[in-house]
Amino acid sequence: MNIVEVLDQKQRVKFLDIARIIYKNDPNFACPLDGEIGGIFDPKENSFFKHGEAIRWILTDGSGKVIGRIAAFINTNKAFSFDQPTGGCGFFECIKDREAAFLLFDTAKEWLKERGMEAMDGPINFGENDNHWGLLVDGFLPQGYGMPYNKAYYQEFFESYGFQVFFEQYSYHVDRSKPFPERFAKIAEWISKKPGFEFEHFKFSNSEKYIQDIIEVYNEAWKFHDNFTPIDIEDIRKIAREGKGILEEDFIWFAYHEGKPIAFFVAMPDINQVLRKMNGKLDFWNKLKFMYLLKRKTITRTRITIMGVVPKYQRFGIESAIFWKMDKAIKAKKQYTEVELSWVGDFNPKMISIYESVGGVKMKTHYTYRYLFDRNVPFKRTAIIPLENRGTKASKE
Incomplete structure (x- = not known):
């Protein structure tokens, strides 16, 4: 070899x-x-x-x-x-x-x-x-x-x-044909009507504003976590540019308190349902096929890729309110029948509890492995996130 x-x-x-x-x-x-x-x-x-x-x-x-x-x-x-x-x-x-x-x-x-x-x-x-x-x-x-x-x-x-x-x-799946849990719906309605709190979804016409809001929430929500590094704003701008025509504006939600961004959730249509037919190639004909399949509403699943809530607001029911609003937006688009909530680490029991509370069923498990070069050094798994440091999150260490 x-x-x-x-x-x-x-x-x-x-x-x-x-x-x-x-x-x-x-x-x-x-x-x-x-x-x-x-x-x-x-x-x-x-x-x-x-x-x-x-x-x-x-x-x-x-x-x-x-x-x-x-x-x-x-x-x-x-x-x-x-x-x-x-x-x-x-x-x-x-x-x-x-x-x-x-x-x-x-x-x-x-x-x-x-x-x-x-x-x-x-x-x-x-x-x-x-x-x-x-x-x-x-x-x-x-x-x-x-x-x-x-x-x-x-x-x-x-x-x-x-x-x-x-x-x-862990990746969880939610069947969108099932009703939103009543307990969470009541919490969501209550927080949505509470003075000072506002919720709105992303708009491409004002994308730079929302990108800045993501950065602000991200840095505040993750700064207490081990190995935190600030997110590169150019990476977010690139996703927004390349996602135009694919992203659904009302699948990306923000929460504000007295005008200050305090949370965001991002769900993306699962374009793998289209890419599966292209074998990794995006030549001229596959681009035409891609656009055709998008217009035919081939995509039936959306994936929540990242979410963040500033720690001081995590007990306000913000997660419930955004899930509730996102649930309504997804159900309004009939082709979407399933939501994947991915991924959440075993080190984040709070997020696992939220996923299960909104009807998520664990469907997939991935492992992140570590190999120590000195085989005599004791191995340690990643630590559970302390409650006081948990800015609600998924898909992040």
């Missing part, structure tokens, strides 16, 4: 194509767009290169056939905030061959060790953890956009190599 760094266009194509080979004829797999994956490794597109570095490799057999891939990265804003300096590996794909898998893991580990790392998380993303983060271990169903899908045998590869579960990630 031969492992080589991805440096030229031919190797970049092979890095992408191995996923198409491994998941060929798998009806649950929606191939991410080539441009999206390529952008993660492009310093011009991925802001994480401002405070980190990334590399990727492909693995070939004796005949030159690609049989696996892996990437490694260091986010210097977080790497040195753990007990052991920690990098990451991700975008792992491999045929069912333990020797091949271990060679890929070894390659990522050695690259990280050379740069002062003492541990490796995986499979993770060189970016925010709402996309391409974690290994699917339960719920081998069609995944929502950004949620990883993988072969079941990958779990044995990670665990036999020595990775241990750092935290578990």
Whole structure:
């Protein structure tokens, strides 16, 4: 076997194509767009290169056939905030061959060790953890956009190599045909009418204002969490630009108290239901197909990707009010029959309780693993978020 760094266009194509080979004829797999994956490794597109570095490799057999891939990265804003300096590996794909898998893991580990790392998380993303983060271990169903899908045998590869579960990630599904829980509806109505509180949804015509509101809430809600790093405003602007024509304005909600933003929820149509038909390619004809399928209202599921409530307002029923308003907006669009609430970590029992209270049923479980290079160092799982530090959140560490 031969492992080589991805440096030229031919190797970049092979890095992408191995996923198409491994998941060929798998009806649950929606191939991410080539441009999206390529952008993660492009310093011009991925802001994480401002405070980190990334590399990727492909693995070939004796005949030159690609049989696996892996990437490694260091986010210097977080790497040195753990007990052991920690990098990451991700975008792992491999045929069912333990020797091949271990060679890929070894390659990522050695690259990280050379740069002062003492541990490796995986499979993770060189970016925010709402996309391409974690290994699917339960719920081998069609995944929502950004949620990883993988072969079941990958779990044995990670665990036999020595990775241990750092935290578990749960995705819940809500059947929109069922009524909104009455108790939450009453709380929502009460807070919606309370003087000083206002709720409104996103509008593209005033997108910069809402982007600034997201930044303000995000920084306030997450600043007490371990390993907090401010969000890059350009990343939010990019999502807004690229999402025009796809995002539903009334699936993104904000709460205000006396004019100050105190919460936001973001739900996105699950475009995987369209991308599944494109095999990762967005050429001219697939762009036409994409627009046609959008107009045909092919998408029936939406995914709540991130939410945040400023800690001092978390006991006011803000979550109930936004869920209630979002529920009404979703039900008004008849094609949407399901909402995915993803993902929430096992370290955040408050958010798990909210998901279950609004009718969510746990459908999928992903693991984020950690591998300590010194095998004699005691392993610690991620800590439960203390109650006083819980700015309600999902899809964030």
